[in-house]
Amino acid sequence: MPAHPDLIAQNAQFAKKIHQLSDSVYSAVGYAASNVHFLVGKAGIVLIDTTETTQAAENILNDFRAHSDLPITTIIYTHSHRDHISGATVFAEGREVEVIASDNFTSDLVGVDETRPAPNKALMARTKRHFGISLRPDERISVGVGPGDRPMKGMGAGYIEPTLRVSETTRITREGFDLELTKAPGETPDHIVVWLASQKTLFCGDNFYHAFPNLYAIRGTPYRDFDAWADTMDQLMDFEPEILAPGHTQPVIGAEAIRAALTDYRDAIRYVVSKTVEGMNAGLDPVTIAADLKLPEHLASKPYLQEFYGDVGYASRAYFAGTLGWFDGNPTSLAELPPAVEAAKIIALAGGAEAVLAAARTALSGNDAQWAMELADRLIACNQHKAEASQLKIEALRHIADFTVNAPTRNYYLLSARELEESLG
Template sequence: MTNKPIKAIIYTHNHTDHVFGASAFAETPGIPVYAHDTTEYYINRVVNQIRPIISARSMRMFGSHLPHGELINDGIGPKLGVTPESSLHALTPTHTFADQLSLEIAGIKLELVHAPGETEDQIFVWLPEKQTVLSGDNIYQAFPNLYTIRGTYYRDVKQWANTVDRIRDLGAEYLVPSHTRPVQGKQRIAELLTDYSDAINFVHDQTLRHMNKGLTPDQIVEAVKLPPHLASNPWLQEFYGKVSWSTRSVFDGYLGWFSGNPSDLQPAPEQQQANDMAALAGGTDALLSKAQDALAQGNAQWALTLSDHLMLLQPDSDAVKTLRADALRTLGAAEANPNARNYYFTVAREVQDGLIPGFRPRMNLDFLASLPIENFLHAMPALLKAEDTYEAETALGFDFRDSGKQFTLRIRRGVAKVSDGLDSDVVATLLTTENAWKSIAAGIQNPAAALAGDDLDIDGSTLSALKILGYFEKID
């Protein structure tokens, strides 16, 4: 801890725990914020495009709804520390760069270096005079999360390994990861980073080797295990990432979802598969009995798999829910990886207690104001209830009186598209301000209340405008 004044903020990457508390550190207005060129894009992507599903899966993975005892750890920290009362406020970067930026802050010389790995926008900070490197989240004392079960686009693991090599080549005397105690000593750091890079390369290369032999993801999981000297390294225990998850991600990154097995090409609908499984077992009651027997015999994974079918066949059955929850808790209790453990225990509570995982923090109005209005509008097409619009061809205008920006939201038989400018055939135009619409889009302000006040007016058919807005899902 220190009481020295904060002169600048550096984002090593876009993840929530690295940006959304920034305002708490900004002691004075206008404090400089440094980041990679793409960091703001990735922050906006999570906020506007995939927040509902990422929030739900993150809450499962981090065990945010679990009581003490079920929640033991989050893998790279004791707990996430985010509650429904939390307020998120990422400051907009004021200084960005593409590859490398040299600067001096408070008399300390720094090198900010783009170093993609866990995220595409990741950077490390090199203090040459102090022989110290701050590595962000590309290194921590656990097998790296080459894939995260909360969900992510493909993390280029070969690129990640190359970044670790670049950090090793600095010859640092001090290594300061974001989620792990600092490490001192050039030789110790070099050896640690060599093993870290080798583990990532091993998983990548051996996955490709077996892919090229025609193995499916399930088969590759069985084939790829870290060699003993890496598997026993304290920095490579599967306490955050897992080798099995990583091989699946590498496969998908190169070849996509199709395993190569033709039975995976066009599987029967889940309901049909459930019916077929029940018929094979001798009926739904027999299927439940076999699943219960499997759990009693210690085969929790098979019991969980069978419960997938039973939940479709008898979704309201207390016996089925109990079976599924018990299987999940059995798997969770045996799991050393906190991410997996938390996910199992949280879904058990969803099944048995009706828990709805999610995180809807208070959105700071200053933070919302800093986001481009284009992001809010271009997020709308993915919220379209397409099935309600197969016969609809219509357009709605947006006119933001404070910025002068105008847009047209066009619906064309199941597809929505936003374009710049106000088309002449819109059925109505929403007259508002950027901040007012951001508050509506974020769920802070009700559209009806905005209409009743001065924040929103409609030029044209109010009924048509409200009908168009009704075609879109509301983000809870």
């Protein structure tokens, strides 16, 4: 299946390799969606993050043993996302290990209150689409910040609960390394970064990676604090690192290159905020603001701000909802008709289901796939020409997927198309 050539080119960021960043620091990249970092001391190893599955962890550890056979004694979680905490038991190799995280670390792997209502089924369905889980390797080009073809056995299975929780800035010495652990909210509120001053190396978790930041994930997430994330970029620059080891994609080497990347990342986030606020204050709705919002050329041209993972429009809509809520300001929206009711009225106004179906076919043949989907959705909602409308939507989803540079969007469209196809029997 075709894919956007820029998205295919992004796979260079996930070339499978254990990078040696210095005499004692290594980063495993490309084995899974997220990276794993090894700090090799004289008697043991400090590990930063543990990847997403036990199988990926086994593969990483097996290859890393060519560099050192010392035991891993300390594990540091930069944050609580599953792709960073799910291989810990593999790296522990049956030993008791120290596990360090922030004091507000919260994982959905433990301590879940099953008595309270939660949209778990909806989240799992959307997560599956977001990451393209169950798509064929040739369909799932990547996940934007990690390879598409990667081991999925043992997802979430290797988590170990933290034994030490740190707040604000905490200085520790482990295996001969003097480390500074600092709270640095970004993609999650519980982020910490790890600073190895002796080697000018900063492990930044998911606060930076080689793609526009995922300020809103279409799998469904609570509001991510845009301003805090932008402020964290200044915090990271204050360390003046010469090596930046992110939670996804390749390391960044060189003080000037790192400062430029972090500055642009910060400015891109703040630009989305400022332009969205400008639209809000002008009384515009979130869809209109997002449709018109583009990064300025000096930012849009940067390779690490391409929308392989995050999306500028999605971010703008999330900021609107996170600050003003779901209401777009138009009083008509306060008692908006349910989709099935609205669809029936629009279909009648258009001259009937046959006319709408014909218009959807015309739109698709004219490469207006988005409009074709919107018309098809109205027919599906009313159960009128549902099979034909569903087939049109499947074709439209696959058409748009071929042209999108955003990996989660591509994955979501392709898997949604397959699910709809399977529902038709």
